[in-house]
Amino acid sequence: MAQPSERRAAFEAVASLASRAFAERRYDAAMSHLERAHVLGQP
Template identity: 60%
Template sequence: MDDKQHRWRPPAKRRTPERLAAYHREAELAREAIDRRDADAAMHHLERAHILGQPWPGAHSWTHWMMLRLGLSVGDWREVAGQVLRLAAGGLFSIAGWLPDGNTGRARVSSIKSMEPPADLVALCGGDKTP
């Protein structure tokens, strides 16, 4: 496996109260955007919630569930199909510690690809930058 695409690290080392609080903020912003029927803003916040929530199986799975629901609401069948697959494995990946850094969780992105997290999330995600 190519280290640039796969990062295996114990999730416990990446679970911090600050990261969890940031995840909850992004999840709440996503819910608010969904309530306003602002799909673009909702997906933006769900992507950020995914990056932050990966170390927690429940949080990780919740973001995929919400991405699936959002895909259904806007008729994005590629997103729906991709999220069905991710829902089946996302929580297990969290438990196993297989967390591709910075991955946004969208169907248009490989589920095993590490990505550069947004600059404001780097420190919360352990300060690691993708090589």
């Protein structure tokens, strides 16, 4: 199982991708990244 720090780093990376996609108006990609970030953020 991944360590909390590894999960946090993965969450932050995916959240950054979501933010970038949203800024570029690629809303489908942004939502996909947000869904992944949500899963990574679960305890």
